[in-house]
Amino acid sequence: MTRAQITILGEFEQVVFLAILRLEDNAYGATIRKEIRECTGRNPAPGALYNTLDRLEEKGMLQSRMGDPSPQRGGRAKRLFTATPKGIEAVAHAQRGYQKLMERLTLPGVAHA
């Protein structure tokens, strides 16, 4: 994939994407919010999160499918998200960029590869 073909992800889009990758087969609205909260300490607004998920799906970086309904959710199904190869390539590209920027930098409390 050429540089021009790779879609540039925004910072919040990357955070959402990485949370989905971490959650594997259990990535849906509530768990994604929880994962972001636990890993980054920030509490994303649900409106921003769902808009980002819709946008990433429209760009072809995520796929969603409806799961089974559960009583805990008032009989409502989960909308489960999975990453597409295009999305994984875009987030890998963004992370390589961060790593390059981090080279030869020493930040307190940050382990370097």
Added chain:
Amino acid sequence: MRRADLAEAVLSLAAPRERAASIAGDFLEDDLGAFRFWFLVGRTATAQAWRQLAAEPKALAGIVIRGMIAQLGYLLAACIVYVFLLIVISILHVSFHTDIPDWGDASLQWSLVNLLAPFWLGRWMALRYGGRAAAGTLALAFLHAAIDLCAGLVLREAARTGAGTHIDVILGLKLIYWDAAGYGAVLHSAILYATLYPVVVLAGAAFFRTSHSGSDIKC
């Protein structure tokens, strides 16, 4: 009190029903207090509607034009209801010698134009546009408010130059009553369109969504 069906109906005004149900399920799973639950429902629906406004301006322009035509139809229906009520009141007056006070007639007119017609329009929006009803309603409210403000400014300028200074459309009910001398009334109307109007239209749409659980009509 958390009401999942109502939350789902509100969210389904700004998202397809299946997605709205999953978002409502996410909020239920989060085990939030009632205030936080409804705050997040409102905020999420607003964010989704706002995104649609930004992402699909052409589609929403079409919705707004059709919405204005539908509103005209519902205002005419409200005029018929008003005439019917006047006949009933006249019969009561003749039979029982009861008078309706001036404020009663004014309240009736105000309710028909500002509550009943927009409520009907909300039901139509939900039936026709489903998950885009909220964005369409917001766009319609902005347009109405802008038209009122612009008409007020034009009439005020016209009054300075000595040209005609009012536009009235009265079919029993005062459908349009723009008067340069009463610029405050035009401003009041614009404020109503920016505040009460979207609330009533969305209430009508949410009422329709709670009472009809079928899938969305594709437009």
